Amino acid sequence: MSFTCIRIEGGLLAPDFLETIADAEGQKPGDFGIEGRRTLVDEVSSLWSDVRSYWNAFQRRLQRRSSESLTTITREQWCLPLLEALGYSLTYHPQGVEIEGRNYRISHRTGESEEDLPVHIEPFDQDLGSRPPSGRGVMSPHAMIQDYLNRSEHLWAILTNGSTLRLLRDCSYFTRPAFIEFDLRQMLEGEHLDEFFLFYRLVHRTRLPSKMDDGPYCLLERYHQLAIEQGGRIRDGL
Numbered sequence: 001m002s003f004t005c006i007r008i009e010g011g012l013l014a015p016d017f018l019e020t021i022a023d024a025e026g027q028k029p030g031d032f033g034i035e036g037r038r039t040l041v042d043e044v045s046s047l048w049s050d051v052r053s054y055w056n057a058f059q060r061r062l063q064r065r066s067s068e069s070l071t072t073i074t075r076e077q078w079c080l081p082l083l084e085a086l087g088y089s090l091t092y093h094p095q096g097v098e099i100e101g102r103n104y105r106i107s108h109r110t111g112e113s114e115e116d117l118p119v120h121i122e123p124f125d126q127d128l129g130s131r132p133p134s135g136r137g138v139m140s141p142h143a144m145i146q147d148y149l150n151r152s153e154h155l156w157a158i159l160t161n162g163s164t165l166r167l168l169r170d171c172s173y174f175t176r177p178a179f180i181e182f183d184l185r186q187m188l189e190g191e192h193l194d195e196f197f198l199f200y201r202l203v204h205r206t207r208l209p210s211k212m213d214d215g216p217y218c219l220l221e222r223y224h225q226l227a228i229e230q231g232g233r234i235r236d237g238l
Contacts, residue, residue, distance in 0.1 A: 005187040005195045010178025014227040021201050026219040032204055044200050054081045055188045071123040074162045079121045087205030104148040115212040122161040155215030156208055
């Protein structure tokens with residue numbers, strides 16, 4: 001099955017995982033903190049309506065923009081409400097974090113500490129794989145977050161510019177990019193509710209670690225390790 005708005009690189013998940021994700025560990029309503037008799041369909045359908053409202057308001061704000069910072073508009077009008085709807089409460093970290101003499105200007109975390117999950121938000125016009133304009137950094141946003149993961153003890157991070165959102169993992173031993181990418185613009189403007197369900201199943205706050213030390217035990221990491229095990233069994237069979 002092919003997906004319009006979702007791309008997986010670097011073997012982070014098994015090729016057919018998305019087709020059977022509803023049956024995977026951690027995919028019951030209670031695993032997302034949904035209480036009572038409310039179903040996952042109820043929850044995600046309601047969220048879909050809210051998120052489309054946020055997106056439309058964000059697009060109108062962009063059209064009215066004059067001298068306002070695109071970074072501020074992207075974060076406050078769109079990305080923060082979207083992530084809050086998915087269960088995230090983010091703290092702004094303007095100073096970044098330094099490792100081996102290099103400063104990583106990661107905009108947000110899920111708490112006050114450097115041990116909290118890194119969530120980096122770029123302005124809407126910044127391509128995640130391209131170097132930013134002079135004065136905003138020497139590496140592309142993707143390269144910066146990937147380098148940070150490879151040098152720190154964090155396993156996972158979120159990166160977005162509001163148009164695209166990526167889940168990145170430490171991939172020190174990979175020779176190619178490793179990420180799970182969601183095309184938010186296409187998902188919302190193309191009315192891909194089915195893929196929004198998958199986005200919710202993979203990006204909800206309960207999927208990712210709370211602290212640095214939780215990385216090996218979070219659901220996304222367990223899904224990734226399952227992909228490695230399945231790949232190993234296939235190679236053994238060959």
